[in-house]
Amino acid sequence: MLKLMWRYTMRYKGFVLMNLICAMGFVLIELGLPTLLAQMIDEGAKNNDVAYVEKMGWYMLLVVLVGILLNIGLGISTARITSNITADIRDDLFAKTQTYSHIEYEQIGMASLITRVTNDAYQIMLFLQNILRMGLVTPLMFGMSLFMVFRTSAYLGMFVLAALPILLIGVIAIAKISDPLSKTQQTNLDKMNSILRENLSGLRVIRAFVKEDFEEKRFATVNDAYATSSKKLFWLMAFAQPGFFFLFNIVMIVIIWTGSIQINQGSLEVGTLIAFIEYIFHALFSFMLFATVFMLYPRAAVSAGRIEEALAIESEIVSPKNGITQTKTAGVLSYQNVTFAYPGQSETPVIRTISFTANPGETVAFIGSTGSGKSTLVQLIPRFFDVSAGSIELDGHDVRAYDLPALRNKIGYVPQKAVLFSGTIAENLRYGKEDATEEEILAALTLAQAMEFVSALPEGIDTQISEGGSNLSGGQKQRLAIARAIIRHPEVYIFDDSFSALDYQTDAKLRAALYDVTRQATVLIVAQRVGTIRHADKIIVLNEGQVVGTGTHEELLETCPVYYDIASSQLTEEELKK
Structure with a gap:
């Protein structure tokens, strides 16, 4: 987590330097005020020296004004750093997701990616805001305050030291309890986003099957789990702060009581005690604020880990160095013993040992039963997936040797779902x-x-x-x-069952219009309707991932039983004889 934050924070060194200067200056100002107040009381008010009191009052006013300016500078630098870092993280995450293949999207999940770009980046911003505003100021304030405490009265300072171990144990305990709760909370948020996304995209199906109540219960279950983990975190924080204040107040009571005895004995001045109380206040309050920042760490660490995971994943589909960008021919496509299995399913290939060639000016169509591998076959060309065995060559080069943008610029792809x-x-x-x-x-x-x-x-x-x-x-x-x-x-047109929603008349008009435009290009058509592909130059029939027939419509009717069965189920006897 710290490496991630450091890497992004160092992009804004100027604002970081401004933040450090303002933080250090603010600490000196805050601790300077009690010192001036002690001098005003012990040397001015005690001796009835009005002029000295007025002079010290003007000094204190000047110190307050400088402190205000430094605080404003601290706020500005913090805001600029955190907003820029959050924007950078989101830009980098979005850019990284653009390089993912389908494998990586399935590995992480769409809902989880959205959560990482939005909520996780926001958690990092909240933590950085606290670190840059309080995480820098409070250690400096605590250290300087302790120094002033022991410089003023070593005896009274021992009471402060006695309280620190208790505070430290409390902070560590809270951090350990909140870490698993934060992980559970983020996991439940992913599930909520996933269910919400499914519901919004599948609203018509849910209504058609009257499953609104079921979906409401499913969302409510995850929502309640998220609420439960959030409540536990809030309860933890709710008890932590009063607990710190309780200990803080006990220390203050003991010090005021002991200090009053010392004043009565003449071994301590009133002004010194007031300054001492201010120093203790700054020391303990700084520790409490830093503890609050530390308690935010587990949640931010979970978010940072999820962001780092997303940024670290390397895509299975990458553009090679010095990839091919130009070729002598345009649109010559060749499949050579291509076999493909989805990752994790290597024992059951979707397509097996498929070979064919398509040249510019040709229309090659693919038909077969559902699940026969038609869409998968054409999705291998733009490298949505890579072949498991064999090779696909475009214009004499393996598609894996191309620069990815150059390869995809050669292709006009129309997906199955528009x-x-x-x-x-x-x-x-x-x-x-x-x-x-x-x-x-x-x-x-x-x-x-x-x-x-x-x-x-x-x-x-x-x-x-x-x-x-x-x-x-x-x-x-x-x-x-x-x-x-x-x-x-493009040089290659891929129509992946992209005429299925058209009526027969529009389908025929569209294919006739396409003929003039695509006559110099290679056209691949995946279809379920025989009427869409019957005039193709070559029809490839697939069954269970293998080629069972290749030829024209007329040839396949005579030589391929699978094609004949498909055609006879869609065409009349007269149309089959034409």
């Missing part, structure tokens, strides 16, 4: 091409058969899309996702 982002329709299409003009956007929408519904919207391409595209139908989202891929004019 994903749109909050923003305008134009902004979503510019994901495909950042500098796309309005004319290019309109042309892509026209090709994707989306212009009709977009032009009917009040603001056209400037219409705002809700989070996840919830204000659009499934077919509208798919057409916008297709337009986003078209606008970049």
Whole structure:
């Protein structure tokens, strides 16, 4: 934890130096006031020297003004350091998550990642605020106060020393108790975020199956667990502070009683006792504040550990040094004995020893039963996953040898589930091409058969899309996702079952329009409907992760029983004979 904080804090050395100067100055000012007060009483008030009292009063006023300025400087430097560090941590975490492959996302979990970027970073900020404001001031104040205590009266100082071990034992005990509670609290917060995320994204399913009560109970269970751990932490802190004050007050009573006896005996001045009480107050109060900071440590340590874990994870999918960025050909794709198994499932490959070639100008389609590995097969090209065995070559080079951005810039990928982002329709299409003009956007929408519904919207391409595209139908989202891929004019088009939400008429129009745009590119289509792929140059039939047939629609009807079964379940006898 300390390494993490030190690494980020050292980015702002100027503000750290300002913080140290203001903290040290503030301590000297705070301890200077009791000294001036003691002199005012013992040398001025006792001797009825009005001029001396006034002079010391002006000195004290000046010291107070300087103390105010130093305190303001301390607050400014603390605020700048903590806000910048929190922003840096969140930026670094977000940037790191962008490098994760699907494996790392599954390893940590989406809800946990969101918690780490938001709540865990906030816990670090709270701890740093206390460290920089009190964590620096209080040790200095405590040390200087103890020095002044023993300099003023070594005898009375012994009472302060007697209380310190009790305070120290209390702080250590509280820290040990709060550490497991903090870990439990953060774990429960992850679970809460996970359930909340699932509920918000699956709201329609929950309502369709009338499971609102079940989900409420599920959330309430985790919420109660979070509340229980939080209550225990709050109870711990609630008892800690009064306990410290109780001990603090006992020490003060003993010192005032003993000091009064010494004044009565003439061995101690009134002003000295008042200054001594101030020094003790600063010493014990500083220790108590530092103890409060120390009690925050377990929670911050848990958060820091989770942040460090997320930052330390290295992605399984990395861009090689000096990766390939340019090739002589454009769109030549070759699968060579490709086998793939998801991590942790090496004994059950999803696809096995698949080989085929696709050239520019060709449309290659994949069809098969659910779970046959169609989507997985095409997701290996942009390296969402890496092959377990064999190789995939694009333009004569293994995809793993490419610079990742260069590889993915060659590909126009339309996922099975159309994903749109909050923003305008134009902004979503510019994901495909950042500098796309309005004319290019309109042309892509026209090709994707989306212009009709977009032009009917009040603001056209400037219409705002809700989070996840919830204000659009499934077919509208798919057409916008297709337009986003078209606008970049890639070398390889991958349509991963991206026509499933379209009606047959729109599907046919869209594929006809795509023909002119994609005639120089390699087109891969994953589909469930035979009607979508029957005119493909090559159809690859998959069953249980293996190729069981390759050819045109007509050839497969005669040579591949699996394809015939799929086709006969979707087409009429007349259509099968055509």
